[in-house]
Amino acid sequence: MNEMNLTKQIRQVALEAGAALVGFAPMSRFDNAPPEYHPQNIFPQAKTLIAVAVPQLRSTLKTVEEGTYWQAYNVSSYYYLNDVFAPHMLRKISLALETEGYMGLPVHNPFYEDMGRKVRQEHVVGPDAILSLRVAGVAAGLGEFGLHKMLMTPEFGPRQRVFVVLTDAELEPTPLFRGKVCDECKLCVKECQAQAIGSERSVKIKIDDVEFAHAPLDTAACHRIHRQGVDPRYNPFRAKDDDSGDMYPYGEAILKRFCNLSVCVGRGCIRSCLDHLEKTGRISSQFKTPMIDKKRWDVIPDKEE
Ligand code: SF4
Numbered sequence: 001m002n003e004m005n006l007t008k009q010i011r012q013v014a015l016e017a018g019a020a021l022v023g024f025a026p027m028s029r030f031d032n033a034p035p036e037y038h039p040q041n042i043f044p045q046a047k048t049l050i051a052v053a054v055p056q057l058r059s060t061l062k063t064v065e066e067g068t069y070w071q072a073y074n075v076s077s078y079y080y081l082n083d084v085f086a087p088h089m090l091r092k093i094s095l096a097l098e099t100e101g102y103m104g105l106p107v108h109n110p111f112y113e114d115m116g117r118k119v120r121q122e123h124v125v126g127p128d129a130i131l132s133l134r135v136a137g138v139a140a141g142l143g144e145f146g147l148h149k150m151l152m153t154p155e156f157g158p159r160q161r162v163f164v165v166l167t168d169a170e171l172e173p174t175p176l177f178r179g180k181v182c183d184e185c186k187l188c189v190k191e192c193q194a195q196a197i198g199s200e201r202s203v204k205i206k207i208d209d210v211e212f213a214h215a216p217l218d219t220a221a222c223h224r225i226h227r228q229g230v231d232p233r234y235n236p237f238r239a240k241d242d243d244s245g246d247m248y249p250y251g252e253a254i255l256k257r258f259c260n261l262s263v264c265v266g267r268g269c270i271r272s273c274l275d276h277l278e279k280t281g282r283i284s285s286q287f288k289t290p291m292i293d294k295k296r297w298d299v300i301p302d303k304e305e
């Protein structure tokens with residue numbers, strides 16, 4: 001089968017398996033990637049990176065915005081997409097490639113930066129290397145970076161998860177996205193409770209002839225609010241006088257059951273951004289109920305309850 005027909009077939013398989021967006025990036029698009037993040041650290045014979053994106057259910061973001069229900073996000077938009085849906089979808093894409101005599105290697109999320117020890121001198125890093133899924137999405141033409149560093153697509157803005165299959169097949173590259181989804185409104189910066197998002201696009205990433213850029217993100221600051229929920233003002237599951245550190249009872253239960261604990265759920269970087277993009281018509285997915293239609297919540301201090 002020639003390159004064009006195989007590309008069409010793999011796109012069709014991915015769409016039928018549940019991908020909403022599919023793009024193909026030749027390895028040359030990673031020429032400027034930091035060596036430790038190169039896809040060939042994972043699959044040395046890779047010639048093409050296939051990026052597939054799946055939307056998070058918008059309702060799972062809306063109920064956190066309302067302050068009523070967190071579990072749907074942690075289950076459906078994180079655990080289910082990462083640990084259940086993606087492995088099925090990626091396996092179908094990989095199997096379609098392997099039926100044609102090529103290899104298809106699924107690259108999952110989450111993975112950890114804690115790489116093992118090198119087994120060959122010529123390797124750049126040890127086994128179980130990582131790559132950046134958001135960079136993969138941009139390199140495969142799905143969208144651009146928002147100011148906040150997330151992948152922004154013209155369909156969903158920041159509301160998707162990206163997964164990857166690496167293959168030794170040479171597939172037809174998807175053109176890079178050259179439009180603008182982000183309009184630099186800076187609501188993500190203003191509404192992030194961790195003040196984790198920088199305000200200038202000082203981090204540059206060159207892919208082919210296009211220079212993409214985003215603001216620096218303080219991942220440690222984000223982690224404390226978003227994942228650990230350390231600030232009781234922004235975490236309704238933590239009592240005011242809770243001194244249990246990272247492992248407060250609700251957090252521990254959610255983490256154990258769903259392998260994920262998101263508390264902030266993108267107050268600035270997803271929900272504010274999405275609300276802005278929807279209201280200004282900058283993305284194609286639109287909804288009858290606005291993402292933000294009332295004053296935003298902080299947990300009520302005990303004396304006012
Ligand atoms: S909130 Fe505004 S500035 Fe931030 S990424 Fe979204 S569109 Fe860009």
Ligand code: SF4
Binds near residue numbers: 192193223
């Ligand atoms: S998840 Fe929350 S804390 Fe983290 S960057 Fe986004 S808005 Fe800020």
